[in-house]
Amino acid sequence: MGEPILVTGMGIVSAIGLDCAETLQSLRAGKTGIGALRYLKTIHQEFPVGEVQLSTNEMAQRLNIPDCQPRTRTSLMGMMALDQALRHAQLSDADRSKAIFVSGTTVGGMDMSEQFYMDFLHNDLHNDYISQHDCGACTESIADHFGPFASVSTLSTACSSAANAIINGANAIREGSCEIAVVGGSECLTKIHLNGFNSLMILDQNQCRPFDEMRAGLNLGEGAAFLVIESEASALRRGVSPVAVLEGYGNACDAYHQTASSPDGEGAFLSMKQALADAGLTPADIDYVNAHGTGTLNNDVSESQAMFRLFGPKVPPVSSTKSFTGHTTSASGSIEAVICILALQEQFLPLNLGWKHQMPDGITPVTDQHPSRPLKHVLCNSFGFGGNDSSLVFGLTTEHSVARGSSSLATTKSPVSKPLFITSAAQISIQRGLSEEWMDSPILYDEPYVRSLDIDYKQWLSPAESRRMGKLLKRALVTSLSAMQQSGVEHPDAVITGTGLGCMENTEIMLMHLWAEGEQNCKPTPFMQSTHNTISSLVSIHTHSHGYNATYAHKGASFDCALEDAWLQMQLGRINVALVGGQDEMTPNYFGMLCKTSTLGNPSQIAGETAVSLMLSADSTPDAMCKLTYFKRCYCPTPNFLSHIAAEIGNVDAVMTSVSGSATLSSESILETSRLFPDTPLMQFKNIFGESFTAYGLGVYATANILQKQRYPETMLIPGFRHPSECRRILVLNQVGGKDYTFTLLESL
Amino acid sequence: MEELIKEIKTNIIEVLNLEDMTPEDIENDAPLFGEGLGLDSIDVLELIVMMEKEYGIKLKNPAEGKEIFKSINVMAQYISDHRTK
Numbered sequence: 001m002g003e004p005i006l007v008t009g010m011g012i013v014s015a016i017g018l019d020c021a022e023t024l025q026s027l028r029a030g031k032t033g034i035g036a037l038r039y040l041k042t043i044h045q046e047f048p049v050g051e052v053q054l055s056t057n058e059m060a061q062r063l064n065i066p067d068c069q070p071r072t073r074t075s076l077m078g079m080m081a082l083d084q085a086l087r088h089a090q091l092s093d094a095d096r097s098k099a100i101f102v103s104g105t106t107v108g109g110m111d112m113s114e115q116f117y118m119d120f121l122h123n124d125l126h127n128d129y130i131s132q133h134d135c136g137a138c139t140e141s142i143a144d145h146f147g148p149f150a151s152v153s154t155l156s157t158a159c160s161s162a163a164n165a166i167i168n169g170a171n172a173i174r175e176g177s178c179e180i181a182v183v184g185g186s187e188c189l190t191k192i193h194l195n196g197f198n199s200l201m202i203l204d205q206n207q208c209r210p211f212d213e214m215r216a217g218l219n220l221g222e223g224a225a226f227l228v229i230e231s232e233a234s235a236l237r238r239g240v241s242p243v244a245v246l247e248g249y250g251n252a253c254d255a256y257h258q259t260a261s262s263p264d265g266e267g268a269f270l271s272m273k274q275a276l277a278d279a280g281l282t283p284a285d286i287d288y289v290n291a292h293g294t295g296t297l298n299n300d301v302s303e304s305q306a307m308f309r310l311f312g313p314k315v316p317p318v319s320s321t322k323s324f325t326g327h328t329t330s331a332s333g334s335i336e337a338v339i340c341i342l343a344l345q346e347q348f349l350p351l352n353l354g355w356k357h358q359m360p361d362g363i364t365p366v367t368d369q370h371p372s373r374p375l376k377h378v379l380c381n382s383f384g385f386g387g388n389d390s391s392l393v394f395g396l397t398t399e400h401s402v403a404r405g406s407s408s409l410a411t412t413k414s415p416v417s418k419p420l421f422i423t424s425a426a427q428i429s430i431q432r433g434l435s436e437e438w439m440d441s442p443i444l445y446d447e448p449y450v451r452s453l454d455i456d457y458k459q460w461l462s463p464a465e466s467r468r469m470g471k472l473l474k475r476a477l478v479t480s481l482s483a484m485q486q487s488g489v490e491h492p493d494a495v496i497t498g499t500g501l502g503c504m505e506n507t508e509i510m511l512m513h514l515w516a517e518g519e520q521n522c523k524p525t526p527f528m529q530s531t532h533n534t535i536s537s538l539v540s541i542h543t544h545s546h547g548y549n550a551t552y553a554h555k556g557a558s559f560d561c562a563l564e565d566a567w568l569q570m571q572l573g574r575i576n577v578a579l580v581g582g583q584d585e586m587t588p589n590y591f592g593m594l595c596k597t598s599t600l601g602n603p604s605q606i607a608g609e610t611a612v613s614l615m616l617s618a619d620s621t622p623d624a625m626c627k628l629t630y631f632k633r634c635y636c637p638t639p640n641f642l643s644h645i646a647a648e649i650g651n652v653d654a655v656m657t658s659v660s661g662s663a664t665l666s667s668e669s670i671l672e673t674s675r676l677f678p679d680t681p682l683m684q685f686k687n688i689f690g691e692s693f694t695a696y697g698l699g700v701y702a703t704a705n706i707l708q709k710q711r712y713p714e715t716m717l718i719p720g721f722r723h724p725s726e727c728r729r730i731l732v733l734n735q736v737g738g739k740d741y742t743f744t745l746l747e748s749l
Numbered sequence: 750m751e752e753l754i755k756e757i758k759t760n761i762i763e764v765l766n767l768e769d770m771t772p773e774d775i776e777n778d779a780p781l782f783g784e785g786l787g788l789d790s791i792d793v794l795e796l797i798v799m800m801e802k803e804y805g806i807k808l809k810n811p812a813e814g815k816e817i818f819k820s821i822n823v824m825a826q827y828i829s830d831h832r833t834k
Contacts, residue, residue, distance in 0.1 A: 200794060201811050464787060467766040521802045524794040
């Protein structure tokens, strides 16, 4: 059982309202927000959708965002919801700067990329939007509208993204690395995913009818919602009253199929079961379930089976509020969390609109808003492609959670972190794959852009297994299998992946298709592989691993977020063995685009590709590579705060820096690092592994090898610094855009 | 019909990325799903897109596809009966 977390603020924007009050009104009135397409420019007028009833420009005006500032619909909706949540929680600027921000999205800035992709490639008319494309950029622009947070992360597990953002924030609070987390997600409609879902033939041309025998698919929606969650001590200190309690949560992988749920709902069953155990509740304690309930043939059977398995014949009242909002994909987890909290506060059961015919193998949803017993504990399900299944339990605020007196302030956690162990590692990159030849004879490149050196994947994957996999999926799967084989782990407790762009090759196929052939004949395979979580879920599907599964897509700190997740959960004892990966490819077109924004193509910089997998363990193993003894991420830190972190870390034998291109002693990041760690040798890894969104994973991989083999490769030592005298403690430092910092301290065994 | 059968096989190999196969490897009456070629539900969707693109045949749901894609022979008969291009 885990520590309960208080919800002290929330904000919501969806098709049924632009704030909590409007949302509640629509829910009580049984008024759906699903209707004819109005704002998205698409030929598919046959599909009803749940659009937020504002144009993108109207949203920008409400937020006082000047016309000259690039804006994406996902980030604007996110800002509108976040604004409400921060106000509701009465979060001061000082409190906010200590809070972490975790947001879920898959679409990111795709609404603009799908309009301007050809401009990105062929002219310079909309270059401002190139750097808005990825999910992390979207999260940062939402956060930056309000001022810095302590750290910023992006979850991208498709339709469960926001639920997993809530879980990640709650883990950080429980672990004690922060007291307040602002968590949720945002997602706008795009042509790309409307056509993608259409290619999967799971869109209903009528109003969706979740759990109805005659159901014919889902309606897409859009929106955003954020929760402010915090520890009891923090709420007491700030003198704010909670609106609800996040009592528990679970995350499991169905490990069945890339887009379909298993017939017995294994992942859903496991995530719900875990959430109840975490909340210290039994199935009989649950008074209402807000189902994932998309209205597809497959989901509603699978989820019903999972509920029958968990609850037996006495299933509590269940409804899918996607019949009101449409399926708001990555935002649905937090949108439905807010709806659950409204239901608790107002003591009503949200309806399941459109239901008429009982499914022979399905649950019977809510038809009456009046609960037969008081709502005390509600369960909220969010499931994503690849079987990324998550469940949250919210409870009514009780005397116990409102004010237990100041004595509970004493429950501060031990500041000492327990060391973790990197037990194996594998890479496929621009150096020879699945080998450590780079240590003695690295391949040195002069070109500004190099693709990974692929290995012969047939040794690892049969042609039948790999026929639908792009290069990145093969690399990711094989590095994962290699790390698992080396450490003798068959089913890790967690598979956590960082990827800046996911399988960009597939995203590009879709963007090109829309441009060249329009919205006809879009293919399902590139769509399902364009979701960032396809990599992590493929690893779990291939290895039948039903444990925790998550994907982070946060620019140059994507791997860092994944490592942080594993770190937090191991500190909490939720998991013991985690496979942590960093996976990115770089297509020629995207390289060209990033040269236009000066992200790549700078003098002596090499754009590369990354596939790296590390096995992390809470317990040492006989052939472990090194220890991980300190981990911290921060966003826009002050020089003083950086000095404070450096003091916490203490003396190190060397710092592995993330400097891109050949390091010059006068470069800003080198000067800053030298100031923080005076008289310490500095090193680099991107001169041989190249730059990519998840290159930091290769930095950690390289450092683990250096500590294991007890020697420093000469090419990695930055000239002008003394040679390291010892090889015991090496800090791996990531600096992304001068804003986002990650400190990972590795020590020899 | 012979020609259509060969064309369908070539299309299937291309659309489903059956890299190591040639049209001769696919039996006309062998099942495409489960045993035989071992195709799955995503392949059904890919073949539905192919049917529309190449032959102008629009299928409404994947269950229909499963019937039509029973074997190359069934598929060829259906295409020659229903093609609009």
